[in-house]
Amino acid sequence: MGCPLCGGNDVGRFELDYYRCAACELTFLDPALRPDPAAERARYDEHRNDPHDVGYRTFLQRLAGPLTEIVPPGTRGLDYGSGPGPTLSLMLAEAGYDVALYDPFYADDASVLMDSYDFITCTEVAEHFFNPGAEFERLAGMLRPGGVLAVMTEPLHDDVDFPRWHYRRDPTHVCFYRPATMEWIAQRYGWRMVQPSLRVTLFVDVRAT
Numbered sequence: 001m002g003c004p005l006c007g008g009n010d011v012g013r014f015e016l017d018y019y020r021c022a023a024c025e026l027t028f029l030d031p032a033l034r035p036d037p038a039a040e041r042a043r044y045d046e047h048r049n050d051p052h053d054v055g056y057r058t059f060l061q062r063l064a065g066p067l068t069e070i071v072p073p074g075t076r077g078l079d080y081g082s083g084p085g086p087t088l089s090l091m092l093a094e095a096g097y098d099v100a101l102y103d104p105f106y107a108d109d110a111s112v113l114m115d116s117y118d119f120i121t122c123t124e125v126a127e128h129f130f131n132p133g134a135e136f137e138r139l140a141g142m143l144r145p146g147g148v149l150a151v152m153t154e155p156l157h158d159d160v161d162f163p164r165w166h167y168r169r170d171p172t173h174v175c176f177y178r179p180a181t182m183e184w185i186a187q188r189y190g191w192r193m194v195q196p197s198l199r200v201t202l203f204v205d206v207r208a209t
Helices: 036-046 054-070 088-096 112-116 133-141 177-189
Strands: 011-013 019-021 028-029 076-080 098-102 117-121 143-152 190-197 200-205
Touching: 011 177, 036 076, 054 088, 054 117, 054 143, 054 200, 088 098, 088 117, 088 133, 098 190, 117 133, 133 143, 177 190, 177 200
Parallel strands: 076 098, 076 117, 117 143
Antiparallel strands: 011 019, 019 028, 143 200, 190 200
């Protein structure tokens, strides 16, 4: 079994039905146990992502705040994995940004994937990637020189009780990223990594700096 992020073959069983790559430290569910598209969609339909929910906006502000500190208004971005109730894009639009949407279930417009962007947001999405290597390649290909890829996902630390971890128990969460995994991604693409909080990572493309 190869690693779905780095493609390495040094992969061993971790806990339960999960594996870990020795090279990039990605932890991932046995591919045979991934949910099918119908089960995925049913789970996502349960989400109540209301743009008028103050609590949800506060949660997303953890990413929006640091992102808007380094990306100027008027620039163009993509909310990748916008979900059933796009809210981050609305928040950014209110702050003066132009944001396109993409989601394979709710905003499946492949034309937006042919464009390039000053920033890309990926909030609570990376843990759903069946093939994170291909997904990050796609994201890197859409990022303009000097752009920012903003990722929000709950990291897997050594002190996590993995079998009881709430994040693992969502059946659509199939990949988990350790701090070393984020560092591997940054090195792979030559990005500078900024972490304003444990859950948020900003990958800054330094080609234009």
